[in-house]
Amino acid sequence: xxxxxQAGPVANVLAWSVLLFLxxxxxxxxxxxxTDQRFLSLPYEAPSLQHYATFFTSERWxxxxxxxxxxxxxxxxxxxxxxxxxxxxxxxxSTRLTDLVRVLMLLPIIVPSIVYALGxxxxxxxxxxxxxxxxxxxxxxVTGIPYVMITVTATLANFDPRLEQAARSMGANLSQTLRxxxxxxxxxxxxxxxxxxxIHSWDEAVLxxxxxxxxxxxxxxxxxxxxxENLDPxxxxxxxxxxxxxxxxxxxxxxLRRRRER
Amino acid sequence: xxxxxxxxxxxxxxxxILGASFSWWxxxxxxxxxxxxxxxxxxxxxxxxxxTEPEPGFGNYERLLTSPALQRVxxxxxRICTITTAITLVAGYVVAYALVSAPPRMxxxxxxxxxxxxxxxxxxxxxxxxxxxxxxxxVNEALLGIxxxxxxxxxxxxxxxxxxxxxHYMIPYAVLPLYASMRDIDPRLVPAARGLGATRIEAFxxxxxxxxxxxxxxxxxxxxxxxxxxxxxxxxLGGGRTLMVAExxxxxxxxxxxxxxxTMMASTLLVAVVVVLAIFARVVDFRRLFGGRH
Amino acid sequence: xxxxxxxLTVRRxxxxxxxxxxxxxxxxxxxxxxxxxxxxxxGSGKTTILMAIAGFVQPTAGEILLDQxxxxxxxxxxxxxxxxxxxxxxxxxMTVAENVNFPLRVRNVARAEAERRVAEALDLxxxxxxxxxxxxxxSGGQQQRVALARALVFxxxxxxxxxxxxxxxxxxxxxLQVELKALHRRVGLTFIYVTHDQEEALxxxxxxxxxxxxKLVQEGPPGTLYERPATRFVADFxxxxxxxxxxxxxRRNDGFAYAVDGARFVQDGPAPAGDDVLIxxxxxxxxxxxxxxxxxxxxxxxxAAWSYFGTSFALIVETAAAGTxxxxxxxxxxxxxxxxxxxxxxxxxADASVPVARD
Numbered sequence: 001x002x003x004x005x006q007a008g009p010v011a012n013v014l015a016w017s018v019l020l021f022l023x024x025x026x027x028x029x030x031x032x033x034x035t036d037q038r039f040l041s042l043p044y045e046a047p048s049l050q051h052y053a054t055f056f057t058s059e060r061w062x063x064x065x066x067x068x069x070x071x072x073x074x075x076x077x078x079x080x081x082x083x084x085x086x087x088x089x090x091x092x093x094s095t096r097l098t099d100l101v102r103v104l105m106l107l108p109i110i111v112p113s114i115v116y117a118l119g120x121x122x123x124x125x126x127x128x129x130x131x132x133x134x135x136x137x138x139x140x141x142v143t144g145i146p147y148v149m150i151t152v153t154a155t156l157a158n159f160d161p162r163l164e165q166a167a168r169s170m171g172a173n174l175s176q177t178l179r180x181x182x183x184x185x186x187x188x189x190x191x192x193x194x195x196x197x198x199i200h201s202w203d204e205a206v207l208x209x210x211x212x213x214x215x216x217x218x219x220x221x222x223x224x225x226x227x228x229e230n231l232d233p234x235x236x237x238x239x240x241x242x243x244x245x246x247x248x249x250x251x252x253x254x255x256l257r258r259r260r261e262r
Numbered sequence: 263x264x265x266x267x268x269x270x271x272x273x274x275x276x277x278x279i280l281g282a283s284f285s286w287w288x289x290x291x292x293x294x295x296x297x298x299x300x301x302x303x304x305x306x307x308x309x310x311x312x313x314t315e316p317e318p319g320f321g322n323y324e325r326l327l328t329s330p331a332l333q334r335v336x337x338x339x340x341r342i343c344t345i346t347t348a349i350t351l352v353a354g355y356v357v358a359y360a361l362v363s364a365p366p367r368m369x370x371x372x373x374x375x376x377x378x379x380x381x382x383x384x385x386x387x388x389x390x391x392x393x394x395x396x397x398x399x400x401v402n403e404a405l406l407g408i409x410x411x412x413x414x415x416x417x418x419x420x421x422x423x424x425x426x427x428x429x430h431y432m433i434p435y436a437v438l439p440l441y442a443s444m445r446d447i448d449p450r451l452v453p454a455a456r457g458l459g460a461t462r463i464e465a466f467x468x469x470x471x472x473x474x475x476x477x478x479x480x481x482x483x484x485x486x487x488x489x490x491x492x493x494x495x496x497x498x499l500g501g502g503r504t505l506m507v508a509e510x511x512x513x514x515x516x517x518x519x520x521x522x523x524x525t526m527m528a529s530t531l532l533v534a535v536v537v538v539l540a541i542f543a544r545v546v547d548f549r550r551l552f553g554g555r556h
Numbered sequence: 557x558x559x560x561x562x563x564l565t566v567r568r569x570x571x572x573x574x575x576x577x578x579x580x581x582x583x584x585x586x587x588x589x590x591x592x593x594x595x596x597x598x599g600s601g602k603t604t605i606l607m608a609i610a611g612f613v614q615p616t617a618g619e620i621l622l623d624q625x626x627x628x629x630x631x632x633x634x635x636x637x638x639x640x641x642x643x644x645x646x647x648x649x650m651t652v653a654e655n656v657n658f659p660l661r662v663r664n665v666a667r668a669e670a671e672r673r674v675a676e677a678l679d680l681x682x683x684x685x686x687x688x689x690x691x692x693x694x695s696g697g698q699q700q701r702v703a704l705a706r707a708l709v710f711x712x713x714x715x716x717x718x719x720x721x722x723x724x725x726x727x728x729x730x731x732l733q734v735e736l737k738a739l740h741r742r743v744g745l746t747f748i749y750v751t752h753d754q755e756e757a758l759x760x761x762x763x764x765x766x767x768x769x770x771k772l773v774q775e776g777p778p779g780t781l782y783e784r785p786a787t788r789f790v791a792d793f794x795x796x797x798x799x800x801x802x803x804x805x806x807r808r809n810d811g812f813a814y815a816v817d818g819a820r821f822v823q824d825g826p827a828p829a830g831d832d833v834l835i836x837x838x839x840x841x842x843x844x845x846x847x848x849x850x851x852x853x854x855x856x857x858x859x860a861a862w863s864y865f866g867t868s869f870a871l872i873v874e875t876a877a878a879g880t881x882x883x884x885x886x887x888x889x890x891x892x893x894x895x896x897x898x899x900x901x902x903x904x905x906a907d908a909s910v911p912v913a914r915d
Contacts, residue, residue: 008462015360018353019375022433025390026382028400032393040393042400078296086293089286101290104297111305112491112535114508115528118515119304122311142300145293162645165612168632169639170659170710174285180658184649203383206493210516220385227389227498236393239386246381 029243033236040231055237061222065241068219071136072201078141079197083148084190088182091156092164102153108143113206116143121210131215139211140201147200148193155189188260195249202245309532312525322526332527339507342421342496343489346428350485351478353429354436358477361437362444380434388498391427392418395499419501427495432488436481443477444470483542487535507531561588562623562713562746564609569618571604571770578604579615580770586763591740591747593757596767597793603718605767606750610716611635622713633662638707638745639716643723644699646691652678652702653687659710677709680739696724697732704736708743717749721756733759754794758782766790768915787913791836798842798881800835800909811906819877821853824907834914839870839884841908844891844900851903857881862894869894873902 032040034047055061086105090098108116120139121130129135159182167177183190205220212221219242226235312322326332361372379387394400397414405411417423447470455465493508500506505513507527514524564586571579579601586592594602607613609620611632620628627635646655656677660670678684681701691699700720707715720736721729737760740747751757757764758778765775766789774786785791788799802814804827812827813820814835823835845851857875869890871883883902892900 011356012360014356015372018357018433019372021353022375022379022430025387025394025430026378028394029386029390041398041403082293082296085289089289092286093283093290098290101294104302105293107297107301107305110487110535110539112493112508112531114491114493114511115308115532116301116305118511118521118525118528119306119308120300121515122307122521123300123304138296138300142296145297149293160643160645162641162643163647165610165632166639166641166645166647167658167662168612169610169635169637169716170662170706171633171636172658172662173633176662180661181647199381203385205383205385209512220383223385223389227385227392231392231396235389239383239389242383242386246383250378250381 026243029236029239033233033240035233035236037233040233040236051233051237054234055241058234060217061234061238064217064219064222067216068202071133071140071216071218072198074133074137075140075144075201076194076198078137079144079148079200080190080194082141083145083193083197084152084186086145087149087152087156088178088186091153091159092161102149105149106146109146113143117207117210120207124211129211131212133216135211136208136216136218139207140204141197143204143207144197144200147196148190151193151196152186152189155186159185188256191256192253195253199246199249203242305532308525309529311521312529315522315525322522323530325523325526326530332523335505335507335510335527336530338421338504339490342424342428342504342506343486345421345425346432346489347482347485349425349429350432350436351481354433354440354481355474355478357433358437358440358444361441376434376437379430384431384494385498387430388427388495391423391430391495391499395423395426418499419503421500421504423499423501424496424504424506427499428489428492431492431495432485435484435488439480439484440474440477443474443480447473479542483538487538490535490538491531561744563588564714564746564748565619565621566605566609567619567621569605569608569620570616571601571608571613572616577770579608581618582767582770582772584765584772584775586746586748589744589746590762591737591749591760593749593751593761593764594767595751595754595757595764595793597752599769600767601770602750602752602767604770606716606718606748609714609748610637610639636710636712637714637716638710638712640700640703640707640718640720642719644691644703644720646699646702646706648691651688651690652683652694655691655702656687656706656709658706663710673709677705680708680742681705697728700724700732704739708745712745714746714748715743717747719751720749722751722753729756736760758794764794766793768793784910785836785912787915788834788836789915791910791912796839796882798837798839798878799912800837800878802833802835803831804833817877817879819855821878822906823909823911825911828911828913833911835909836912837881837904837909839882840868842881842883842902842904844883844885845903846891847901849901849903852906853904853908855881855902857900857902859894859896859898859900861896864894871900873900875902 031042031047033051034049035041035043035051036045036048037043083105086101090101124130124135127135129138163181163185164177167181172180203220204218205224208218208221209224212218219238223235223238223242226232226238313319315322326336357372357376361369361376364372392399395417396402397416397418399417401417402411402414406414417426451469451473452465455469456462460468491508492506493512496504496506497509497512500509502509508531511524511527511531514520514527566582566584566586569579569582569584570577582601582605584605594605596602604613608615611627611630611634615628618628619626622635647658650658653674656674657670660673665673674687675684678687681704683698683701683705686694686698691702694702703720717736721732724732733756740760749757749761761778763776764778764781766773766781768789774781774790781790782794785794785797791797791799800814800816800821802816802821804812805815805820806813807827811822811824812833813822814833815821821835823833827833843851845854855875855877857873857878859871860874860880861872863870864887866887868887869885871885871894873881873883875881881902892898
């Protein structure tokens with residue numbers, strides 16, 4: 001490339017400082033989690049796994065992790081099923097009405113969580129769904145739909161609509177066409193969508209403040225209380241656990257992407 | 263042919279008229295029903311309550327004009343959002359610029375740095391900032407350690423802390439649209455301008471910058487909208503001392519149980535977001551943006 | 557095979573998209589075992605008619621009957637019609653054999669039976685050796701054959717083909733035209749073929765239906781359509797044609813005479829009603845007459861432009877009486893050396909031209 005089109009040294013240094021700023025908080029969490037002190041700090045002498053031991057023997061933290069996983073799994077299933085079918089239906093019909101449906105499905109990304117939180121809090125009070133698995137799974141599932149819609153719609157954009165017609169002309173009914181022709185082709189999009197939906201639920205920290213209180217305490221919910229009350233080193237372990245799962249998901253997504261490109 | 267004849271006798275003409283698109287609408291139905299019942303309806307109710315509680319009318323909205331406390335919350339929010347957006351944009355622009363002109367290997371690493379934070383819980387990031395910035399935190403300890411300061415700096419539980427956390431959260435959202443707009447620029451344009459006698463800075467200001475304007479607008483809108491309703495980071499890094507709209511709303515509902523004011527502020531927030539979106543919907547290709555979290 | 561043949565009737569079919577009439581009151585009968593082509597420029601409604609026959613387009617009005625049975629309300633998957641799509645629409649995630657097996661799979665055909673029929677169908681298109689390949693590993697012509705095998709393997713009532721050759725290069729297209737025609741004879745099914753390519757239509761079809769702006773303009777065997785076009789559009793679309801606009805000056809039992817700018821020409825066949833007449837005259841039916849040679853219709857002109865095509869010369873001749881005429885003369889017996897500005901005498905017989913309707 002022509003040299004004059006490249007960023008100068010000043011721009012590069014500035015850019016890398018910004019990038020380091022982006023990595024800083026992520027990088028600090030792990031050293032904090034292996035501290036040998038009883039308070040939140042960097043290790044003084046040698047790294048220690050004592051707080052990991054505390055985390056993995058604490059009933060409260062383990063219960064929270066388990067609850068978070070259960071909720072994330074079921075809300076992902078809900079978001080992926082309804083979102084995928086909806087994306088396929090909108091793609092096929094593609095009328096003015098389905099454009100409206102698409103906008104409706106994007107609402108949870110556009111509307112600030114805090115606004116929706118009030119509405120769903122009120123509704124769950126009335127339906128007695130506060131602090132229940134069903135209540136949280138419904139909320140996380142519904143707000144996860146946009147991610148699935150976006151990824152599945154993106155893969156459908158490359159899908160030749162004649163394949164669907166071809167299947168029909170050969171006698172396949174809707175469910176056969178879905179299972180044997182459309183689904184295998186949009187699987188990468190569905191997988192990406194599932195990963196996003198899972199992380200969305202796993203990390204969700206605003207709605208949960210309103211719709212869960214005692215019986216259900218997801219990992220973000222417990223961290224929230226921890227940050228506001230006592231900053232102990234187990235918090236850093238919990239943060240690492242959350243990061244670890246996200247990283248596993250990211251790796252999964254990258255792996256799927258690479259496989260698709262081949 | 264027996265199958266065809268059988269099929270013919272089974273099918274009444276009317277079912278087909280519906281049937282053609284009806285079954286596809288059935289696929290759409292579950293998501294639409296879920297979204298209407300458990301998203302749109304509660305959202306509409308928020309708007310409804312803002313006009314009906316504690317008594318029907320515009321009483322809650324009148325307070326926007328009369329209550330200095332409410333006005334202060336909005337001013338704080340707008341001020342922090344503006345500052346955040348401005349800093350984010352500059353930082354994002356620099357990163358996008360370096361990204362677009364970096365060699366492919368380097369570019370991949372830079373992308374990892376930009377995208378990695380998107381995958382980390384916003385709560386974890388806020389927590390990390392607390393551990394870094396509080397008075398016994400890593401930054402202050404380090405500065406004290408090398409003797410640069412004698413007293414811990416107040417880096418958190420004020421607007422500074424909020425801005426740091428928010429800028430950190432928003433930078434990736436600014437980089438992506440900016441990068442997209444820069445990538446589409448013909449790489450020969452800047453050399454061409456310099457060949458015509460423009461200095462490096464002139465070529466940037468007169469050629470490159472104007473061409474990235476759509477990206478700048480997109481990044482601004484995106485960051486500003488996300489900032490307006492941001493809850494987690496301001497709540498944690500503000501430590502309850504600096505109230506932004508989202509946290510104010512939470513206080514009204516969960517602590518003070520004042521639904522009228524809470525929903526009014528939420529509705530105003532929603533309207534603000536929609537208005538900003540509507541104004542810029544022409545300039546910004548939102549489909550591309552929302553597909554941008556990859 | 558004859559037992560598998562079906563006829564198809566399209567009766568007063570119409571499809572409106574808002575104010576646009578994609579198909580406007582088309583009635584068409586396709587006899588059993590025939591190779592029928594729907595021919596027309598883009599936007600003529602030919603594909604819409606095919607899609608209505610296939611069941612993908614619900615007509616605004618009218619009926620489609622298979623033999624005598626109305627099938628209009630049936631969804632595509634219950635019509636049992638084979639279809640070859642433009643661009644083939646092969647499933648990219650399946651092998652050739654899996655693609656061909658697809659119709660049998662949806663019908664729950666037993667495995668052994670299905671394998672036998674897939675092999676048979678692939679043999680029919682000479683692709684048995686490629687059955688484990690993916691579509692992306694095949695050439696355009698091979699993909700086209702897989703699409704055919706897939707559309708035939710379930711013994712459909714009809715075969716519908718939507719511009720199946722349009723994606724191929726010219727030479728391959730000519731080869732596959734011959735193959736398709738042979739395949740039609742072998743399987744004996746009724747074929748309904750859509751194309752905008754008039755040469756394809758002429759070379760393969762038993763019958764051609766010409767469409768324009770959603771309306772059926774003329775229908776008949778290729779020879780009839782070419783020799784006796786009913787309208788100016790048909791004459792122009794199917795091959796090339798000159799047009800002479802004249803006034804009838806004499807009517808006889810077996811023909812008539814007409815005048816164009818004072819020149820007088822004769823024409824066989826019944827005279828159309830009215831005084832004005834439009835005559836279509838194919839370029840290859842005009843000859844160059846030697847000096848002094850007599851002919852029923854003669855006109856003098858000068859060569860304005862010419863080009864050589866190996867088999868023939870194409871001349872543009874400016875005449876005083878009949879305006880500019882296109883003339884095609886076989887190269888090996890062109891009586892004059894073509895040159896710009898050279899004077900020539902053009903001649904044609906009274907049955908060479910044909911009166912057509914103005915559109």
